[in-house]
Each structure stands twice: as C-alpha cells, then as structure tokens.
Amino acid sequence: MNKQNQLSDIHHSGTPYIIYKSKSGFDLYTDFSKKIILNNKNVINFINKKYKNNKKSTDLFIGFFGYELLNNLINIKIPIQKNINFPKGIFYKPEKRIKINNKLKYKSSNDFKGSKFKINIDTNSYSRIFKKFKKKIKSGETYQIKICTKYKTKSKIDPLDFFSRLSQTNLAPEAFMIRDKNYSIISCSPENLITKKGYNISTKPIAGTLKKTKLINKIKALNYFKKNLKETKEHNMIVDMERNDLARICKVGSVKLFKQKIVEEYKDLYHYVSLIKGKLKKNIKNIDIIKAMMPGGSVIGCPKINTLNLLNHQEKENRNIYTGSFGYLKFNGDMRFNIIIRSILNFKNISEISVASGVVVDSNARHEFNENYIKAKALIDLFK
Secondary structure, eight states: HHHHHHHHHHHTTTTTTTEEEEEESEEOOOOOOEEEEEEETTTTHHHHHOOOOOOOTOEEEEEEEEEEHHEEEEEEEEOOHHHHOSSEEEEEEEEEEEEEOOOOOOSSSOOOOOOOEEEESOOOHHHHHHHHHHHHHHHHSSSSEEEEEEEHHHOOOOOOHHHHHHHHHSSOTTEEEOOOOOEEEOOOOOEEEEEEEEEEEEEOOOEEEEOOOOOHHHHHHHHHHHHHHHHHHHHHHHHHHHHHHHTTOOTOOOOOOEEEEEEEEEEEEEEEEEEEEEEEOTTOOOHHHHHHHOOOOTEEEHHHHHHHHHHHOOOOBBBTTTTSSSEETTTEEEEEEEEESEEEEEEETEEEEEEEEETTOOOOOOHHHHHHHHHHHHHHGOOO
C-alpha cells in the first residue's frame, strides 16, 4: 500500500498517531502499546526507568513535556493561573514506525469551522508589561525576557489537513504532529534543544527574527542581524546561556560553537541561529540533561531561573505545551527534543497559538508586539 494512503487510512480510523520530521522526510509512529500521562509525581521515575533495548526503531517513548512540568522539575513553582486542565505531559510507546517523504498529500473532505482569533494581551496591556520588565532589566534582575501572547479561537479542525498544508508552505526541521482521541498538536518548530547520541550532545539556539519581504534575501538578512545591536545582544546572551547549560553536564573544555550566527529561512521570516556541541561527563543521566537544558533558554530569557520566576508571576494563563519540549527518549539512552514553539494546541474544540519575543534594554514595545504576530501568522493563515 502507498505510504500516503496508509497515513490517510490510519487518520480516518481514529487511531492515535504521531508524525515527526526526520532528515529524509517524516517518521510516522502508531500502534501505541503504552500511553503515560505525566504529572509532577511520576515524571522523574518515567525519565529514569530503564527498558530492554532490542535495537528496534520503536524502542523509544515519544511525546512532550509541558512548560509547567519542566518548571517543577527545577523547583520553580508557578502561581495559580487560568488553566484548561490539559495534561502536563504525555508519552507514547509505539509498536510501528513508517517512513514518509516530505510531501504530505492529504486534504480534508470536511468543511472547516472556526471563528475569529482573540488575543489575550492587547497592545496597551503588552506595553504595560513591557515597561514593567524594562525596569527589571535596568535594575539587573534580568537581561532579557520573553513576553508570551496567546491567540485563541473556537474551532473543529482536521489536524492532518492543517499539518499537510503547513509542511508544504513552512516546513521546519523540528516539525511534529500528535493526533489523539481528545486533542491534537500541530507544530512547525524550527528549534532543536537537545540531540544526544552516546556521549555527544548538541543544541541549536535561535535568537533573532526578521520579517521576509521581496526586497530581503538571506544575505541581506545576515547583514541586518550583524548590524542590529539589539538582535546581536539578544543572540549573544542566549548562546552564552546555552553554553553554560551544556557546560554543567559536559566535560571541561568540550563545549564549542560549531556554527555561529547563520541565517535560516522560513515562510514569513528569517532566523539568526547558532549550533553548540559538547561531550557529556560519564556519570550524567538523562534526568540531569533535561534539568540542565529545559525549559529552553532561547524562549525564556536570561538568566534563566530569575527570568522564569518573573514570567510566572506576570502571566495569568498556563502556557500548556508552549515552550515545553517534544521529542523522544530511546531505550539506549539517546534522545532528541525540540522547543515547542510555532504550534497549535487543539483541546476541547479550542485552538490556541502562543508566541513570544525578547525584551532587552533597547527593545521597542510596538516592534516586539508586531514580531509576535509575524511568528503566529503562518499558523493563523491555516484557519482561513
């Protein structure tokens, strides 16, 4: 059977499945024999548990850690916030993996039903929060902080239709999709947080965004980033923080920049990107890696702990999946995790898209508010 038809059949059967971007296309995981819903009490046991490695491509758990769960792991408490009671994390044990090429061909036969998006923070509210955080930066409590805005709409969606269209227009190296019976997640995340193979580990921070126009190509975008003091400061701070996070778990002197300040191109924007690699110390466990690296610093700000506390006391709504991490833990100890950004969570027939942009001492409130919309646009366009 044609693999695209196989995907369509699995989708129409109602069977839960996951699609994750691979180097050559996508991996489709299904036939789940276990589903583990994580909470603050069972997460450490889940990460630490050892399983027999039979060297199968399905010897892994695949799923996500939510933002709240990752905060709790590093002993950061989140005040009571508006909550939709979505699980803090879910991982699945697949029994089947199917390789699919990059060209997902699926179109829903159902008419899409949705209403207009509502934003949880308007321009004036954003400016007030922005000014408050500017004072925190000037007083030295943080150097950079990311203000989250959330777009919501009531909607019944066909997640595979959305993901297929998204992959055709805005294919990203960390894209993924989960379709389960009571929720779906669609993501065109560009950012890899952890790739671990044996003792080798890498992270690929993104800090810097520029809207695409017909007059700007990759070379002009690189020149813009290099000359823009705000973008350069933001990028340098995030790279230094990620290097420090890696240095806590890696051998002394092994953490090095492999690609520094390159430009990656996406549908509506350009990103400023670096790649950092290191060699793990021998006694480091996966729980140590997750605690050191998550939540990903590039979507929080720095210093990480101070900034998380500031954010959590400011934000009135739970982030759910946003700035959590999706990926897999293999039975041989290897792992790959992204940062969950550029994502749609559909739960109880409500779709939410969360985005954030960085505030540093010379940031402009209107520019950052507009940058948030640029980041959300490729996902909002799917609802048209």
